[in-house]
Amino acid sequence: GATGGDGPAGDPAEASASGSDTGSGPAAGPGTASGPAPGMGRFLAVALGQLITITGSALTEFALPVWIYMETGSMGKYALYAVIGMLPGILVGPLAGAVVDRLDRRRVMLAASAVAGSTQAALLTLLLSGNLSSWHIYVLLGMLSVALTFQRLAYASSVPQLVPKRYLGHANGITQMAFGFAQFIVPLAAVALMAGIGLKGILILDVTGYAVAITVLLIVKFPRTLPWTRRESLVAEIRNGFAYSWKNRGFRAMLLWFAALNIFLSPLFLLVTPLVLSFDSLESVARVAVAGGAGAILGGIAMGFWGGPKRNRMQGMLGLAGLLAVASALVGVRADLWIIGIGAFGMSCALSMVNGVYTTIVQIKVPQRFHGRVFALNTLVAWSTLPIGHGIIAPAGSAFFGPMFEDGGSLTSTVGALIGTGPGRGIGFMYLLFGAAMLGLVVVGLRLRVLARFDLDVPDALPDDLVGIQERERRVKAARAKKAKSASPAASAAPSAVTDSSPVTDDDTPTHDHTPTDDDTPARTVEAAR
Known part of the structure; x- marks a missing residue:
């Protein structure tokens, strides 16, 4: 147990040696106060604040590239926005994970939210003064990407601190539902907001959202369930965090499996827009996006009530990935808006549940003091293949398969007889092909002993306060x-x-005994x- 506050507790005996008030050892012994207890009410208050910032950031992320393209007319600058919005956050991930594990997670969330809100406020100030240009956006966007990485990792790592273990699956479902809500509402509201209040109004909404989230974090106190402070250096923390995941056969296999999955999955989400535009209008693209957002919300709600599998979570996650593969293949069956919409709904719903179960697995199998670093490494490895999917496979695959379904193409009379021919059918064939590849990965995962027996071979982590x-x-x-041994020579013969x-x-080395x-x-x- 700990004695008030939100940070790690210290060992009084070692505090004097370290010269700090908190020391660097485990928590105080039984019978001491431990601050507020974990509970769903406390988590829901924090989740509501994060929902507001997630939605506001999603609106800004939609509006800024549109503003850049309308102001400059440059597709290169438009594409550069996506790269800068992702790359700094990925690169800073290992450092962010170590900082999240080293410091009070509530304070990390507060600091990251303050930096992110200040970045949006700077954009708003430059816009109102008439001095906003593309390079301002890129610099501030890089800062925002870094701040959001710290915020995201601290939030994900704080969930098991806020929620009792038996409710982790439900809490992760609510978290996924928040992302789904943002995905659902942005296509509906962004265009109308851009036309009505413009980029200025959207930035005002975003800054206000961060102010609300910061206020919630200031009010809500986090349970004090992390009894460790750090003896090791920051570099050693990063190294130990990598070692924790990478040297564990089960976690290493899971990370590599996700990296392989993203090679096939990431192009499919990117190609929805050109697939729909090949036979319909931009309004239909928005309808499909809304269907995808609705699927993400439903997946989050399902996880919120269900909580995910109680046993064999890895096999359950692989099964949900199989549903994701089937839904992906459905998108490519015909050039029909209803079929594509149903497929997009199924993809987002299944992906939301896959992410919810995966997050629960990490939170249950990994000690809390490692969560930030493990989530950071998982993101780094799993997202490492996204540039391949977005930048290479999506455009190259479309250019390669497209001519095969045009008049006189090599697949016109065979596969084309089943899924249709003409513009966009090459992309449709990619959905079928990549859906089959993902289904193959699921079968391989279920047959691999290291993944099939993951829940049996990797024990649950002890709560850190009990440790x-x-x-x-x-x-x-x-x-x-030792005292008894020095007082009586006979004590040396007694069992220790x-x-x-x-x-x-x-040295913070985890055990699972x-x-x-x-x-x-x-x-x-x-x-x-x-």
Whole structure:
């Protein structure tokens, strides 16, 4: 247990040695206060604030590239926006993960939200003064990408701190629903807002949203379930975080599986617009986007009520990925808006649930003190193939398969007889082909022993506050044994009391020698330690 506040607790015995008030050891022993208890109400308040910022940022991310293209007419500058919006955040991910694990996550969220809100305020100020130009946007966008990475990792890592373990799946479903809501509302509202209040009004809404989110974070106190502060350097933290995931066969296999999946999945989300425009209008693109957003919301709601599989979560996630593959293939069956809309709905719904179950797996299998670094590494590895999908496979595949479905093309009389011919049918064939490839990856994942047995071979992590209590008890027993040994020579023949405790080491190396309970609240883990 800890004694108030939101950060990691310190060990009084080592505080004097380190010269700090918090020290660098585990939490205080049983019987001490532990601050507010985890609960869904506390999480929902934070999630509401994050929903407001996610929606506001999505509106801005839609409006800014449109403003750049309308002002400059340059497709190159338009594309550069997407690169700058993603690349800095990916590159800073390992550092952000280590900082999130090292510091108070609530304060990291506050600082990141303040920087992101200030960036939007700077854009608004430049726009109102008439001095906003493309290079201003790129510089501030890079800052925003970095700030949002810190905010996203701190938020994802704080969920198990805010919510009891048995509700993690439900909480992650609500988180996915928030992203789905933003995806749903932006196509409906962005065009109308751009025409009505313009970029200026959208930026005002975004800055106001960040002010609300910061206010919520200032009011809501986080439970104090992280009993460790850092002895290691920041570089060592980053290295240890990488080692935690990469040296574990199960996590390494999962990361590589996701990286392979994204090679085929990322082009499909990018190609929805050209597929629809090949036979219909821009208004129809918006309708399909709304269908996709509705699917993401439904997937989040389903996860919120269901909570994901209680056992065999990895196999459940692979099964949901199979539904994602089937929905992707459906998009390419015919040049029909209803079929494409249903397919886009299914893709977003399944993807939302896959992400929800995956997040729950990480939060349950990885100790809280590693969450920031593990999420950062997972993002770095899984997203490493996105540039390949977006920049190479999508345009090259469209150019390669398109002529095959034109008049006289090599597939006109065979596959074309089933899915149709003409403009856009090459893209449709990519959906069928890549959907089959993703389904093949699912089959491979289910047959790979390291993934099929993931839930059995990788034990659940102990709550960090319980680890701290056990470590403190180990040290007390060790000190008593040493004192008894020095007082009586006969004590040397007695078994050491140290061997009865948890082998948690001081260098933050995780162990999984205990079976965790489903209740993560500090009060109950104290009772368990007794």
